[in-house]
Amino acid sequence: MEYLLFSLVLLFVSGLASLFAARNRSLSTAFAVSGILLAAGFGIIPVIRCIFSGTADMYSLPYPIPLGRLMIELNPLSAFFILPTYILAFCSALYSYSYLHGFKEDKSVGAYWFFYQILIASMILVFLAANGIVFLFAWEIMTIASYFLISFQHEKEQTKKAGWIYLIATHFGTCFLLVFFILLNQINPDFNLSPLTDSNVSKIILNCLFIFSWIGFGIKAGMIPFHIWLPEAHPAAPSPVSAVLSGIMIKTGIYGIMKTLVILGNPPVWWGWFLIIIGSVSGILGVLFALAEHDLKKLLAYHSVENIGIITLGLGTGLIGLSEKNILIASLGIGGSLLHIFNHAVFKSLLFLGAGSVYCQTHSLDIDHSGGLMKKMPVTGWTFLIGSIAISGLPPLNGFVSEFLIYLASFTGMASLSPAFIMIFLATILSLALIGGLALTCFTKVFGIMFLGESRTHFAEPVKESPSWMTSPMILLSLFCVLIGLFAPAVFKTLSRPILYITGSSLSSISDWHFIYESLNMLSLSCTVFLVVLFLVILLRRFLLSRQPAPYKETWGCGFLFPSSRMQYTASSFSDPLKKLFQFILRIQKTHAIPESYFPKEASFSTHYNDIFNRFFYQPVFSKFVKITRVFKGFQHGMLQMYVLYIALVLCLLLIWKVK
């Protein structure tokens, strides 16, 4: 634990140092990056020890703070969340070094690094907090630090707006969290975050707590219908920040829900149903919205919504297993959910870093503008490809392993639990299948349109590969994708302590463990056999072609002699069949000018997508809200005398009230 505290202090001090050294860009960066490297080095030791040994480490600071004590605890669950935090913090910091070069000289790098370090430190503190007040304190610091990072380019109007939306949304969530912690304090004194000991708490309070935690933490996690801040904030933030936000920060919401479940214990079965429904709605709508999106970072943001949906689905199946006292299903579901948290942190940040790398070269995030980048940016292309396969949940990479665990949980539940649960498990399986297919379409769209084919626009500067400061973190992250995919059983072994922490009881029989390990072992065996067969097929192809010429010619244009790169399929045309099919949900707006008369001059067609939750719920509600609050504008007119009068009036009222 001392190591972790030291690591937090290191982060804070190095952040301050780079703030003071802001004049000298490289010195400032050097302070920050070395600070993170050292902090990660120190911090990761107790974290890994805790994940493997499973012993919780409590630390209580001697001086009291108001409302309880300053308590932090390193348990397997928090250790499991802190591990990717350190990895991503380090990768994004390395990446930022080069990325920040793209900004003009007058941009203060010091402020960026200061808030970056504070954000990392506060996230770790959120995971460590064992007391409600410490938790809220760290939670707020995290929100504010991330707000400043999102509005790093505050000179842009769009960024300023995005920052505000984020700040309002997340504070709306904090409101609910305040109520949640106060309510929790009624049944768990001193704002303790330890599991409830009193077993006869009224059901209504428990259900209220669950709902409040779902709203409060769900906003941070970006579950539908609370997701609207994600597609605003991610495109606005610098890419390495988006990577950290999407990789870790939204997971603090999931951590909160998991922690709540640990505190409340013994979930009723409807919590599982509820989470599965929320998860499938988030998953399916998230990926559908992503399909309609042309802006790369907005698209990735919607995919975060989708993946949070998958994580929630896993958690939901796990809860059903828990409430039915079937530890096998619980372990599979929660294990899949946890592994997906780690996996999503890895591949989503990889994709965001890739997006940033493309942006640095082409200065555009519109998918339809680029094309043929694979040849010009091979490293970015390769790593982005690996990230795309992983996020589509395809074997043999990591995204598949976690989805496989959730599938297995649902199929096992279907085969062994009572028929009453068939429909809910079927819903899980169906949502996963649909999400998988849609995500595959979406990422073949992104990769195929951006990296393959010919360039669709002429860029002012020649596009070249990003510097190795940017590419090496991406290579590191894609290695994680491959290794987790191939060594699934070993990875699941490291998950066993965090799973145990949530389920509260270990797998009762050896046959259950055997069941999981057998299928994971065989899974990685099939992936290995696949790679071997693939290698043999490649050799065969080499051999067959070695005796024959393989010349390079132009793509067959069906006899047309003057093809241009603008004739290629675009992202919007690629996803059109599915968009048409789901138009009843998406409600994409189309504007077009049809060519008229015999010699038509101009024609145009454009599609515009506005999030339906924004269009039909948030925008009307907030504009109503603004209209209503306009009444109060009269009270605030800037006349000092009137303000003094207000104060006098209030004082008088108070006096009268007290005298009475």
Place this chain on the structure above:
Amino acid sequence: MNGILAILSALIFAPLLPGVINKTKAFFSGKKGPSIFQLYYDILKLIRKGAVYSTTTTFLFKTGPVISLAAMIIVLFLLPLGGQPSILFFPGDYVVLIYFLGLVRFFMILAALDTGSSFEGMGASREAAFSTLCEPVLFVSLAALCKMTGQTSLTGVFSGIDSWIFGNHIPVILLILTAIYIIYLAENARIPVDDPNTHLELTMIHEVMILDHSGPDLAFLLYSGSLKLWIFGSVLSGILAAAIPLSPLTHFAFCIGWLILIGVLTGITESVMARLKLIHIPQLLIAAFSFSVLGILILLEEL
């Protein structure tokens, strides 16, 4: 040992299936038709030729056929045939099987987009859309079979359907067979979803995606296409062959017989039907989906 036999027979006899289909179609249109071994000749011809590549393409264009063939072979490892367990069987193996087919789709779409041709882009776009609708049907059908037998692996499911279960759940099994048969037609680019013969780009899905492939690459694609027919056919025949209790060897022969019969049935379907309009294909796939869900609902009633 039996598993290896099943894989070998798939690898050797799979190219017969398109031959069977074409022979049936020729019979219906009163023609002699190409030889039943035509695909073998085509493949042999193609692997002796060189290939032409587009200057637009990257290595991804070449990975399409290679990954396609490798993934089909690994699927054969996971697939039980003729009542024998597959070589790799474990809880949830069908998830792996379906997702390996997804991997093939991923790389085939990328290979198509890699050429930069809008024909291939169009095919890729349709393939992506329709396959997205096929995948859930397979999962629902498998879920119904899992519930019926209480097993969680494909081998377990196929050996779990004995004549008793088959007899008790005939409506459910019929619904599921119909659903899987529609997916079999859609995934293998057959009429009424896609036409393997037409070379009109505007109506094609699968054929147009592989326009630019040539030589050994095309041979790999044709071969893995026939393996895919074999794989989907085996799922159908695995369920059908469970109806009568048989000794292992006859069971195996029975399965192969069903595979060929399904091929004939496909030929008949192609002869008596026209290709559907593109906008009606989702309706067909949603109908398949409804069949499988209806199957599960009936199963729920029966339990």
